[in-house]
Amino acid sequence: MSPDPQIDLLAERLAAARTPGRPLVTGLTGAVSAGKSTLAAQLAGRLSDRGLSVEVISTDGFLKPNAILAAEGALDLKGWPHTFDTPGMLSTLAAVASGPLQVPVHSHVTYDIDPALARRIDRPDILIAEGLNLHFRAEASAPADPLDLLLYLDAEEADLEAWYVARFLGFWEAAEHDPASFYARFRSLDRAAVADLARRVWEGVNLPNLRQHIARARPTADLVMRKGPDHGITGIGSP
Secondary structure (H helix, E strand, O other): OOOOHHHHHHHHHHHHHOEOOEOEEEEEEEOOOOOHHHHHHHHHHHHHHOOOOEEEEEHHHHEOOHHHHHHOOOHHHEOEHHHEOHHHHHHHHHOHHHOOEEEOOEEOOOOEEOHHHOEEEOOOOEEEEEOOOOOHHHOOOOOOOOOOEEEEEEOOHHHHHHHHHHHHHHHHHHHHHOOOOHHHHHOOOOHHHHHHHHHHHHHHHHHHHHHHOHHHHHHHOOEEEEEOOOOOEEEEEOO
């Protein structure tokens, strides 16, 4: 994909919003498969080119471990708000300016928290926390907001579903030579069956989560980025 000038504009907005000497804590949310991690990495690159120190973390790191989710009967709804350690996530985001932090990491290969991947971050100029469960501004009894900026990545539901199925198939293909992958359990299925499974997961888990929870962040966001079917950002504006 060719460089997207909208990403340069968005990077300019973030750079202009920061206060020297204090990390700009930015949330980036949107549906599963919207391209949040890709956009966060692109923004980090553009901002680093400007001489700013940038850290990107994923809110997936604050998902409860699978063993806990299984004990709570919540594993099938992984990604919904109740499957996160929300207090831990909020306290971490609030402490970014205070000093070095250890941030947990979720592995998309094993589909679980991996303690070996935990990362240390130390007061970057800009922190981008990308992922789900960032709709707390919309809560009736909202906790203290640790975000300086909230960005929402928006797209048509049909495009989101297509991107999710493609990503699922990518993990399934990669699992052919990785028996440790969570997706190795689906290698006995053919490609069409795996695509059908991915669509069922989208319709039964991710789409309801989008409509009931994730999308609540959109009207509370500081900026909304709209994506087209080719993943390109078509516009940046207010909610």
